[in-house]
Amino acid sequence: MLNRLIKSYSRRPFPPNYKALKCMRVSYSQFAEDLMVSNILGYEKENGYYVDVGCSHPINYSNTYLFYQRGYRGICIDPNDFYTNHWKKYRPKDSFGVYGIGMKNEELNYIKYKDYPECNRIVTDEELNLLDKKGRHPSYLKNTIKVKKLVDILLSYKWFPERFDYLNVDCEHLDLEVIKSNDFARFRPKVISVEDLFEEDKNSEIYKYLQNLDYEKKGQFGLSKIFVDKSYSDY
Numbered sequence: 001m002l003n004r005l006i007k008s009y010s011r012r013p014f015p016p017n018y019k020a021l022k023c024m025r026v027s028y029s030q031f032a033e034d035l036m037v038s039n040i041l042g043y044e045k046e047n048g049y050y051v052d053v054g055c056s057h058p059i060n061y062s063n064t065y066l067f068y069q070r071g072y073r074g075i076c077i078d079p080n081d082f083y084t085n086h087w088k089k090y091r092p093k094d095s096f097g098v099y100g101i102g103m104k105n106e107e108l109n110y111i112k113y114k115d116y117p118e119c120n121r122i123v124t125d126e127e128l129n130l131l132d133k134k135g136r137h138p139s140y141l142k143n144t145i146k147v148k149k150l151v152d153i154l155l156s157y158k159w160f161p162e163r164f165d166y167l168n169v170d171c172e173h174l175d176l177e178v179i180k181s182n183d184f185a186r187f188r189p190k191v192i193s194v195e196d197l198f199e200e201d202k203n204s205e206i207y208k209y210l211q212n213l214d215y216e217k218k219g220q221f222g223l224s225k226i227f228v229d230k231s232y233s234d235y
Contacts, residue, residue, distance in 0.1 A: 027066070028059060031221035033168075033193050034066040040191050040218065040228055041165055048165035050074035051189070053101055053150065053178050055168075057083060057118075058090045063168040063193055063224075068094065072165070075157055077101060079110060079145050082117040095157060100147035101171065101178045110145040122174065151183040162187055169194040170224075176206050184213050192227040 027035050041048065048071075052064045055076040059065050064074060073093055079100045087096035100108050100122055109128050112120045122145060123131070131140070154160055167182075167189035169175050175194050192215060198204040199220075207217065207225070215227040 028061070029063045029066075029221075029224075030061045031224060033063045033221050033224045033226065036219055036221065036226055037063070037166055037191050037193060038066060040226075045165075046071040048072040049161055050164065050166040050168065051150075051154065051187075052076040052168045054078060054170040054172075054175075055083075055096075056080070056170075058087050058094075058096075063170070064166070065091070067166065074164075074166075075154065075160060077153065079122050080118070080120040082120055097153065099153060100145045101150050101153070101181055102147040102174065103149065103177050103181050104147070105149070106147050107144040108147050110143045111140045112143060114139045114141070121172070124173070149181040150178060151181060151186060154182070154187050160187075163190075164188075165190050167192045171195070173197070176209065179206065179209065188229065190229050190232050193224050194227070195223045196225045197223060 029035070048067065050064050050067055050072055051074055052062075055062065055064070055078045058076075064072070064076070068074075068091055074095070076087065076091070076094050076096045077099050078096075079098060081098045084096065084098065087094065100110070102108065109123050109125065110120070111123055111128070111131070128142070164187070169178050169192070171178050172195070175196065179192075179194065192210065194206055194210075196204050196206045198207075201207040201217065204225075210227050211217075214230045216230050217225055218228050219226045
């Protein structure tokens with residue numbers, strides 16, 4: 001009975017043992033990451049701040065749209081300019097920027113698919129070589145995109161606070177570089193959700209790096225791991 005009720009109030013299924021489900025909240029995330037983060041930050045909290053790197057579509061599978069609805073505002077970053085008009089239409093109060101994020105200022109390979117623009121993405125040299133060799137993928141154009149450090153982008157938004165609520169990172173294989181490109185002494189989020197391809201923490205460089213920055217892992221949904229700053233005591 002409970003599972004049927006949960007599914008009726010949710011856009012997509014999520015773990016039935018999740019503590020926040022008793023509140024019957026709607027989830028827009030792929031694996032209900034937004035509900036777990038909301039449980040940590042507090043369901044009644046409004047007017048917070050977030051950074052969403054690799055944000056893609058402003059609503060579908062978004063880990064931050066739930067918070068936008070509650071009055072949060074933030075900086076949302078994606079290298080795919082295909083989504084620019086979507087963000088202007090559906091989340092006009094957020095700041096959407098088309099950037100690549102990395103450890104240093106450089107240019108990376110960027111491919112644009114002719115028939116699937118929503119799949120445009122940054123690729124490594126190795127991936128690009130594999131795509132060229134296989135030749136079984138949809139037609140695409142090879143390009144480059146300028147990369148900036150996350151801290152430099154945050155510094156360019158004078159209104160954004162140094163202590164903020166939520167950092168979401170979903171950049172395929174570049175997640176660790178994105179996290180490292182931030183200055184956590186300057187801009188420190190309370191909660192971080194990040195895609196991590198290593199299920200076991202002992203093999204995860206992301207886990208080790210955030211642990212050294214005094215973040216504690218609170219849970220995992222799909223490939224997303226949730227970390228919370230140990231210096232906060234109100235959760």
